[in-house]
Amino acid sequence: MPRSTPPDTWVLNRRRQIGDQIRAARLYANLTQEAVANQIGMDRPSYNRIEQGHVSPLLDTLLLVADAIGVDLADLMR
Template identity: 60%
Template sequence: MASARPPDWVLQRRRAVGARIRDVRLHANLSQERLAENAGLDRQAINRIEQGHASPLLDNLIRIADALGIPLADLVR
């Protein structure tokens, strides 16, 4: 059973979360590879999340926030 495409407002907020991750990562002078390594993910996953192409699991958002040294709430506000 195929899942329906999320509404546009959900996709827009997903892209906003990805942009926040990218901004914090760049401010911390981290590459996608380094962030992925620190979060226990692969670089492609970080790229898909930052671009808004993937809907990350909560567990992965927690890992990313921890690897960036910021509260999870700062990524999803």
């Protein structure tokens, strides 16, 4: 069910931190946003919004991202 109020500031900050960790892992794996997005069946702008912390992706999407990058999901959440 959609929220009627925006998330708390700490939630938005944590979302951006996770996006930064995803970006760092992707760069370490020497992958482009386009390559990861294509592998998980997503367009690059949508994937970019995950890395920027502008959206809150589903758990299934995060699992696909972690698999495409070649890391454990837990590593992206730390």
